[in-house]
Amino acid sequence: MQPSAPPATLGRERIDQLAESLFREHRIAIFREVDRLFAALLTFQWLAGIVVALLVSPRAWAGAESQVHPHVWASAFLGGAIVAMPVALTRLRPGWASTRHVVAAAQALMGALLIHLSGGRIETHFHIFGSLAFLAFYRDWRVLLTFSVVVALDHSFRGVFWPYSIYGVLTVQPWRWVEHTGWVVFEDVFLIRSCVQWVREMHAVAEREAELEVTRDGIEVEVRERTAELQEANRSLAEENAERARVGADLRRMASIVESSDEIIISKDLDGLITSWNRGAERVLGYTADEVIGRHIAMLMPPDLVDDVRTILDRTCRDEHLDHYQTRRRCKDGTVIDVSLTVSPIRDVDGAIVGASNVGRDITEQKRAEAMLAHQATHDGLTGLPNRTLLLQHLERFTSSLWGQETRGALLLIDLDRFKQINDTFGHDFGDELLKRLNPILVGAVRVGDLVARLGGDEFGILLEGVAASEALEIADRILASLATPIVVKGQLLDIGASIGVALYPDHGGDAASLMQRADVAMYAAKRRRAGKVVYTPGLSDCTPQRLGLVAEFRRGIEEGQLRLHYQPKVDLATGGAAGVEALVRWQHPREGLMPPGRFITMAEETGLIRPMGLWTLEAAIRQSRAWHDVGLDADVAVNLSVDNLHDEGLTETLRKLLETEQAQPGWLTIEVTETAMMKHPKQAKRILESLHELGVRISIDDFGTGYSSLAYLKELPVDEVKVDRSFVKDMLVDDRGACIVRTVIDLGHNLGLKVVAEGVEDLASAERLAAWGCDSVQGFVLSRPMPSPEATTWLAARETPASAACGRRHLPSRREEPCVVASGRRRAGSK
Known part of the structure; x- marks a missing residue:
């Protein structure tokens, strides 16, 4: 690393740099000013040249030379070309060296042009000296060289080929060239010497200005430093005074806080003797300062905690700090309270530990509250x-x-x-x-x-x-x-x-x-x-991993279209023709094949999947009914809704959109609901069933007779049909009470203007007995088991033939006949 220069050297360097900068600024200012001056001079000379060409040249040139007058005119306009560039440069690039040299060349050419236009009448030396003098304004001897070179070339060329334009004579003696050259050299030497002297003087002036500026800057820096030192001294003194005042105020405030604090604040020496006692300690423990100062801290300890005094003092001597140390203290009246202490060592001015301070607070109520909260929590x-x-x-x-x-x-x-x-x-x-x-x-x-x-x-x-x-x-x-x-x-x-x-x-x-x-x-x-x-x-437990896995598979099965509808036909006992079909849900499991509803209906009810399954059943059944009507089969579809579906406020709107989408008639659809589903929330069920009935959908009560409040609501609900539960139909031929119930339900339904359907009919004798009692239609294995859509279509087509319709109410199909089909969902969305 190079050693730093001494201050004097650094000052000289700064003066030289500043002087050089000032010198350049002055010269540039001079160059720009002279550029503008010569721009004006050249413009004036050009205009003067035009005047001379118009007024002087025709008279100056006589005899044979007068023939060159057109050339004179051309030369006059040549002056414009000579002036254009330097004038433009003085505007665009003032102060540049190239601009000065162009100006010098233009001035020389313009002088030559004026001499030529005046026929040599302008004094050549005077013109040259005047031009050189103007160029001296630049204070740049290099410009004089450019001017002199251009003049020499001009005089040499025209002095040989056209001497009259310079000397005013047709023949020039050699001494005239020597004369002109001598004057030019003399003027150049004089002006260059003058330029050099001007430059030296400018350097001297710039150096003096730089010295003055550096001296002024130094004085200002020293003044600022001295001022800053005085300000810093004053600030330090003020801060010191403020710190002393603050410390005094803090000490007074701390003493006031300690004395007036509600907390127990006491101090003791290393022997355990109390040395200070605040009002908080007096208020909490009951002793005054006069009663305790100078006595041992053990007086405040319950008998079982006396040994803690020595333990705490030993830890204080080891420079340990105790935070929130929970213990007990004995009051003057003999009561014992819980306290939380913070114990800190007390040091003298040399840093030696001379005692300990105890800051504590009564936490007796807090401990009681914590015990109460702990009891409440458990x-x-x-x-x-x-x-x-x-x-x-x-x-x-x-x-x-x-x-x-x-x-x-x-x-x-x-x-x-x-x-x-x-x-x-x-x-x-x-x-x-x-x-x-x-x-x-x-x-x-x-x-x-x-x-x-x-x-x-x-x-x-x-x-x-x-x-x-x-x-x-x-x-x-x-x-x-x-x-x-x-x-x-x-x-x-x-x-x-x-x-x-x-x-x-x-x-x-x-x-x-x-x-x-x-x-x-x-x-x-x-x-x-x-x-x-x-x-x-x-x-x-039913909550097995297999069952949980089946729930997930069933949810995916609904989303992926794995559900299927099978259809069980109903027969009109009066005509022997198809009275519709009921749609029953099956699950086409990817591994276990076609699963009956008993495997998944209860699971669907418990997991809430019964609702999306019921909506799928409605949509599929309406689509199938639309397909049957398109081919001429008058097949109405019955769908049994679950409790969740029945209490869905958006059910009617959803059903309306499905019917509009499939372009199906509401009368093609029968909604079957159980007594249990209606009685769970009867008012809500009634409202939804009424909205469905207003839409044009038929309402049927499934499993009629198994509930408890059917008769109370039957007259109020918009019901079109009742279905006698299979539990009554099964043994009615051998059970007189069962037969009585079936007949009563049939008579009750007809008296209320309702259709009556008997479900679970498994033999022809039961079907004939039901026909004799006036039952409208039957459904059961005597007709057919539930079947897929293609087989149901065949069954319905067979029941549409004239022969089948002509058989009358005594005609019933045998179990070997293909059954008719109706789409229906059970009370668990098709669980039969």
Whole structure:
């Protein structure tokens, strides 16, 4: 690395650089100014040349020379060409070296042109000296050389070939050339010397200006530095004074805060003697400063925590900082409170630890609140029993601590049998009071120490530790017996009962999750069987991986068009002709082939897939009915809707769009609904059925007679047809009560103006009996089993022949005949 130049050298270099810069700026300014001057001069000379050509030249040239007057005119206009370039350059590129040389050449040529136009009358030397003097304005001797070269070439050429244009005589003596050359050289030397002197003077002036500017800059820099130093000194002094004032204010404020703080703030030395005591400590602990300062900190400790004093002091001596250290302190009145302390060492000016400061706050109420929240988080707010969270914690602790040991246990899940009816009948307040009464009943039925928890709603769980299966079942029986006794709530005698699921440890699971899941399965099995209690076995649960996989496959089957419709015909007993068909859903499984509805209908209802399946059935059935009518087959289609479909507010609009899309008549479609579906939400069902009936769709009540409220709503619903349930038709020939019910339903339907259809007819004798009782049409295996669309089309075509229609009401097809077809969906969207 090169050593830096001394300050004097750096100043000289800066002066030289600045002087050179100023010199260049001055010269450029001079060049530009002289450029403008010569532009004006050249323009004036050109105009003067025109005047001379017009006025002087014709008289200047006499005799034979007067013949050149046209040439003079041409030369006059040549001046414009000479002037154009330098004038343009002085405008476009002022100050450039090339511009100066062009100006010099143009000035020489313009002078020669003027001498020529005036016939030599203009004094040549005077003209040359004047031009050289003007060029000297540039203060650039190189321009003089350019001018002199152009003049020499011009004089040499014209002095030889046209001397009269320069010297005014036809013959020139050699001494005239020497004379002209001498004058030019003399003028050049004089002017060049003058130019050099001007340049030196300009350099000197620029150097003086640079020195003055550098000196001025140095003075300004020094003034600024001195000013900054004074300002910095003043600022430092002001900051120092402000810091002292702030520290004093902080100390006073801290002392005020410490004294007025509600927190306990005390200090002690390394021997444990109290050295300071604030009002917060006085307020919380009850002692005044005079009562404690100078006494040992142990006076504030409960007897069982006296040893903590030495422990805390030792940790302070090791420069340890304690944050949120929870302990207890004894007040003056003898009460003990919970406190949270922050203990920090106190140092002297040399940094040595001389004591400790204690900053604490009373957390007694906080601890109580935390205990209350912990109890609320693990206990049921209504019954006071442990909740699901605490039961799972105990169950996880039990299974994890006993894993691999021979100790056994059991988990009981209890669900009340009629709690929902009690809530619906008497209200939730009544139900809550009942749940409170169950607390002592359940606790009294188990052993001391067994955990009884409310899981939510009317479900309870009991953890039995160290019991065998037989003892667990005995406890379950005691619980059932206790709950079998009627309970009086608000003067009302209630009989509730319960269902209990039992899962044994480790037989049915080695962890909490498995035991809970299997006890839950057993409990639901007990409810279904009305068995009181059920011990878990692997076959109880329907939630198998195979079933879950089947759900996914069924969803994909709906999307990919794997569903099929089979059609079961109905026959009009009066004519023997086709009365329509009912569409029944089948699933064409990719691996298992054609699956009957019993394999997937219940699964579809539980998973919500029954609704898209029902909509698909409607669309496919309407499309098939349209196809049959297009070929002349008058085949109406019946579709049985599920509960989900029946309570779909958009069903009517969806059906209208389907009929419009397929260009089908509403009367070709019959919607079959079960009593159960209607009675679930009767008002909503009535509203939707009325909208369907207004659309023109026929309404049929399926499985009539198996519900509980049919007669109450039959007169209000827009029904066109009732179907006698197969359970009554099956044994009517041998069961007088069944026969009576069938006849009653037929008479009731006719009295209400409804068509009556008997389903499940499996023999000709039953069909003939139904015809004799006036039943309108029949459906069953006596006609045909459900069949695919091509076979149904053949069956319908056969029933359209004149011979078939002429057979009358006594004609019924044998089981060997091909059946007629009607598209219909069962109550589970085609489950027959």
